[in-house]
Amino acid sequence: MIPDNIKNILSTEDKKIATRAAYGKKLAELGEENEDIVVLDCDLSKSTKTNIFGSKFPHRFFNFGIAESNMMSAAAGLATMGKIPFASTFGVFASKRAADQVSISVAYPRLNVKICATHTGITVGEDGATHQAIEDVAIMRSIPNIKVLSPADATETEKVLEQVLNIDGPCYVRLCRGSAPVIFSDEYQFELGKGVKLFEGDAATIVAAGFTTHIAMDAARKLEQEGIEVDLINMASIKPIDQQLLMDSARKTGLVITVEDHNVIGGLGSAVCEVLSQGQPARVIRLGVQDKFGASGTPQELIEAYGFDADSIVKTVKENIG
Amino acid sequence: MEEEMKKKLQQSAKAIRVDIIDMLCEAGSGHPGGALSMTDVFAYLYFSGILNIDPRDPGKKDRDRVVLSKGHACPVLYAALAEKGYFEKSHLKTLRKFGSILQGHPDMNKTPGVDMSTGSLGQGLSCAVGMALGAKLDKQSLKVFAVVGDGECEEGQIWEAAMAAAHYKLDNLTVFVDKNGLQIDGFTRDIMNSEPLADKWKAFGWEVIEIDGHDLDQIEQAVKKAMDTRDKPAAIVANTVKGKGVDFMEGLCEWHGQAPSEEQKAKAIECLNR
Numbered sequence: 001m002i003p004d005n006i007k008n009i010l011s012t013e014d015k016k017i018a019t020r021a022a023y024g025k026k027l028a029e030l031g032e033e034n035e036d037i038v039v040l041d042c043d044l045s046k047s048t049k050t051n052i053f054g055s056k057f058p059h060r061f062f063n064f065g066i067a068e069s070n071m072m073s074a075a076a077g078l079a080t081m082g083k084i085p086f087a088s089t090f091g092v093f094a095s096k097r098a099a100d101q102v103s104i105s106v107a108y109p110r111l112n113v114k115i116c117a118t119h120t121g122i123t124v125g126e127d128g129a130t131h132q133a134i135e136d137v138a139i140m141r142s143i144p145n146i147k148v149l150s151p152a153d154a155t156e157t158e159k160v161l162e163q164v165l166n167i168d169g170p171c172y173v174r175l176c177r178g179s180a181p182v183i184f185s186d187e188y189q190f191e192l193g194k195g196v197k198l199f200e201g202d203a204a205t206i207v208a209a210g211f212t213t214h215i216a217m218d219a220a221r222k223l224e225q226e227g228i229e230v231d232l233i234n235m236a237s238i239k240p241i242d243q244q245l246l247m248d249s250a251r252k253t254g255l256v257i258t259v260e261d262h263n264v265i266g267g268l269g270s271a272v273c274e275v276l277s278q279g280q281p282a283r284v285i286r287l288g289v290q291d292k293f294g295a296s297g298t299p300q301e302l303i304e305a306y307g308f309d310a311d312s313i314v315k316t317v318k319e320n321i322g
Numbered sequence: 323m324e325e326e327m328k329k330k331l332q333q334s335a336k337a338i339r340v341d342i343i344d345m346l347c348e349a350g351s352g353h354p355g356g357a358l359s360m361t362d363v364f365a366y367l368y369f370s371g372i373l374n375i376d377p378r379d380p381g382k383k384d385r386d387r388v389v390l391s392k393g394h395a396c397p398v399l400y401a402a403l404a405e406k407g408y409f410e411k412s413h414l415k416t417l418r419k420f421g422s423i424l425q426g427h428p429d430m431n432k433t434p435g436v437d438m439s440t441g442s443l444g445q446g447l448s449c450a451v452g453m454a455l456g457a458k459l460d461k462q463s464l465k466v467f468a469v470v471g472d473g474e475c476e477e478g479q480i481w482e483a484a485m486a487a488a489h490y491k492l493d494n495l496t497v498f499v500d501k502n503g504l505q506i507d508g509f510t511r512d513i514m515n516s517e518p519l520a521d522k523w524k525a526f527g528w529e530v531i532e533i534d535g536h537d538l539d540q541i542e543q544a545v546k547k548a549m550d551t552r553d554k555p556a557a558i559v560a561n562t563v564k565g566k567g568v569d570f571m572e573g574l575c576e577w578h579g580q581a582p583s584e585e586q587k588a589k590a591i592e593c594l595n596r
Contacts (some may be wrong), residue, residue, distance in 0.1 A: 038459070062455065062490070070482035071444045077452020080385070080430075080438065081460070085452075100442055101479075105449055109430050109439040 001202045003261025009188040010198075011155065016179035019210075020118040022154035023050020023175050025159050027086060027116075028056050033163065037059075040075050040087045046279055047177075048118045050089040052138040068093040069120020072101035072115070079111035087113055091120035091174065099139055107145045114164050115140075118175040121261030122302045123179065123211050124296035134293035139269050141239050147192070148239040148319050150174040151182040152213035156236055159190035167192070176211045176261075178299050183214060183234075187313075192201065195242035197249070201229025205249040205256045205282075209235045209268050212259040212288075212308060219313035230317060237313050241271050247280035257316055259308050260288040285316055323539050327370065328456040331538050335365035339567045341401035341414055347587040349418040352426070353555060355577040356471060357398040359502040359535070359562040366541045367467065368402040374464065377407040380434040386464050387437045387453050391446025392471035392500065393427040394579070399436065400424050408435035444477030446470065447497060451487050454495040454555075465549070468497045472510050473505035477513045481526065488527030495555040496548040499523070500535065502564035504575045523557040535560025569593050 002010065031037045031053050038060045045051040045063060054061035064071035068089050068244060072160040075085035086093070092116040094102070106113045115302045122135040140148045149164065151157040157175065164171045183198075198213075199206075208216035213234045231249045235241060250256050256276065258269035269286030276282050287308040294302065302310045323331075328512070338361050346352045367373055390399050397417065404411045409423065413579045416422035422431045427441030431440050437453075440446040450468035457464050470480060487495055499519065516522070524530045529551040533540040548556035564578070565571030568590040582590055 038456075059459065064482075064486055067478045067479075067482035067486070069444075070448045070451070070486055073448030073479070074452035074455065074483070077389075077438070077449035077454075078456045079452070080387075080449070081453055081456025083456050083459070098327065101445055101448070104439070104442040105445045298324075 001200050001224065003197055005134060006196065006198055009026035010115055011182045011185045011186055013182060015182050017154035017182055018177060018179045019151055019154060019157045019175040020049050021179060022157040023116060023118070023161065024052040026042055026158045028052045030165060031057050031060065031163060034084065035204055036082060036084045038062065038078055038083045039087050040064060040071050042066055042071050042086055042087055042089045042093065042263065050088045062145060068098045069101045072098040073105040075113045076105035076109065076111045079113050085113050088116045088118065090131060091117040091136045092131055095133055095139045102145050105214040107143045110145045110166055110169050114171050114173065116173045116175060119177045120174050121176065121211055122289060122306060123176060123178050123261050123299040125299045125302065126296050128296040129293040134263045134289045134294060136174065137262050137268065141266065141271065145170055147171045148174070149236055150210035150238055151236050152210060152234050153180055155182060155184035155188055156190055159188060160236060162256060163190055163192055169303060172232050174210055178211070180211055181214045183217065189321035190236060193237050193242060195233045195235040195237065196244045197231055197245070199230055201231055201303035202253060203228045203321050205231040205232050205233065206254045206313065207233045207235055207246070207256060207272050208259040208270065209238060211261045215303065215308065215310050216259050216313060218310035222314050223317055228317065228321065235268065238268055241275060243275045243279060246272060246275050250280045252255055254282055256282050256284045257313065258284065258286045259313060261308070262288055263291055264288040265291055285320060287313060287316060324394050328385045328538055331365045334369040335361050336594060337405055338365060338398060338401040341404065342397040343568065343582060343587055343590045345397055345400065345414040345417045346581040348415045349581060350579070351399060351581050352418060353394040354397070354582065355504065355564040356392060356500060356502065356570060358566045358568060358571065359564045360395055360469060360500050361566065362375040362400045362538060363498055363541055364398045364467070364562060366538060366545070368406050369421045370542065372424050372545060373552055378437065380408060383423060384464055386463055387450070387466045389438045389440065389446045389450040389466070389468045389498050390428055391440055391468050392443065392474050393440035393446065393497055396428045396437065399428060400433070403433070403435040443474045444479035447480055447518050449452040450495055451483050451492065454489060454492040457494055458492070464494065466495045468495070469531060470497055470499055472503065473521060474517060475499065475516050475519065484523065484526040484528065491553045492555045493552050496545070497555065497557045499557055499559045500562055501559055502562045504564045504578060506578050508575050520559045523559065523577040527554055529556040530559060531556065532559045533561065535562035536566060567594055
């Protein structure tokens with residue numbers, strides 16, 4: 001059942017937008033309001049959509065070419081000068097190629113760099129394993145000082161970006177390549193460290209974030225049609241995470257299923273386990289990439305093959321409830 | 323350089339060297355070789371008046387920036403900052419100790435006067451590129467200096483940064499390359515030959531000035547030439563002696579990362595006072 005307080009912030013429009021597209025558009029808007037914003041990219045600006053900002057504010061846009069490590073440290077240098085750098089590239093390069101630079105140049109001195117990575121998860125699709133970031137959340141989450149945010153749709157992306165601007169320190173924003181349904185209306189307010197319950201029920205708790213939220217919503221609807229009502233939590237704020245919401249829901253349902261477009265080791269599922277193991281022990285089943293590399297395919301083929309499509313979620317809930 | 327200034331800088335360099343030996347002995351670990359090799363450059367930077375800095379206002383916005391990319395050489399930076407009055411000299415004795423403002427590698431949030439946290443080799447020059455870009459963007463006339471090691475130039479990121487600095491015509495950026503020819507495992511030419519090093523910087527589009535890194539006149543002329551260079555960054559390739567000034571440390575890779583004992587410290591200070 002959709003909670004009453006959520007009904008009025010759910011979008012009624014039936015449209016699909018990629019979160020990277022929302023990012024590009026919002027960034028160009030924010031650039032107008034805040035002159036300290038500078039945008040950095042590594043020869044992917046047409047894909048990350050930072051080219052919108054770049055054509056609007058060419059003097060505040062720096063293309064660093066195919067050199068992600070240098071871009072990340074240069075972003076740190078710009079931050080020491082009072083700029084607010086948005087450093088963008090694909091998730092694989094932001095997290096793995098430039099991991100040391102993110103850690104030492106950006107996070108250790110707690111510099112105000114916003115790392116906005118697009119093309120995360122296996123839903124990148126046809127490019128295959130080399131371009132599918134399934135470790136980025138694990139890497140970023142384990143680096144001190146960094147906040148990790150994974151918006152579910154275009155609206156939440158915009159709200160997250162507004163919040164990110166108000167945070168003085170490093171943030172990692174996880175964005176997606178493919179289009180996802182718009183879930184939230186403009187009334188929705190994102191709050192750092194808070195999750196939102198999109199469905200309410202006693203049978204089980206489903207926790208999703210980013211590209212998997214709309215998949216989990218489909219699953220919740222299907223379950224509802226069969227008379228099974230679940231809590232569905234959208235956890236865009238992966239670090240800091242909403243401990244209270246998770247513990248309260250787990251206490252009520254006793255069964256938690258996490259859904260992520262990421263390796264189940266180190267990502268959202270692990271973050272949920274960390275909270276529950278300390279505060280509210282509950283059975284947790286982690287759906288997502290089961291410690292395997294990705295493969296080429298359409299996003300839908302991959303989601304099904306790797307077992308985090310709506311039917312897999314439904315099946316998992318049904319097999320594990322009372 | 324005027325005689326009086328040269329005498330002053332020589333004294334500063336000596337004081338910095340004594341402090342380096344002293345603090346490393348106290349710490350019981352650390353990197354004397356590459357700190358001593360850069361001492362004359364740091365004496366020039368911090369005591370000739372070339373830097374627009376104010377120890378009473380370490381964070382002042384329009385200050386010139388110094389990024390010690392070869393962060394393990396931080397004793398030279400710490401000694402210079404203490405001499406300059408950024409913090410009490412008594413802190414030097416706390417180097418590398420728990421709770422100290424002087425970390426084993428520079429931490430900009432703990433030590434007044436440190437402009438960038440460094441230590442993972444190759445990153446500092448990129449950070450300096452960001453600083454120089456930021457200054458240009460704000461039309462600030464401040465200068466950015468970075469100090470990299472010749473061994474550090476084996477890191478690919480150095481050349482990514484070099485490419486970007488030339489691409490963005492960062493004539494407000496000057497890099498000192500500490501060419502002391504040694505790294506942890508031995509001679510740089512044996513471990514990973516980076517020669518011809520000066521030609522590499524030239525090929526990347528930099529103004530390159532090669533000097534004796536212990537000759538204050540040459541350091542001054544090189545910095546002035548770097549300041550006068552337009553539309554491209556400048557690299558001052560400083561030929562130096564690792565462990566410079568302490569006879570038993572000079573030119574030995576063993577002194578890259580080993581602290582002197584009390585006995586060795588006494589010998590070193592005697593040598594520096596000679």
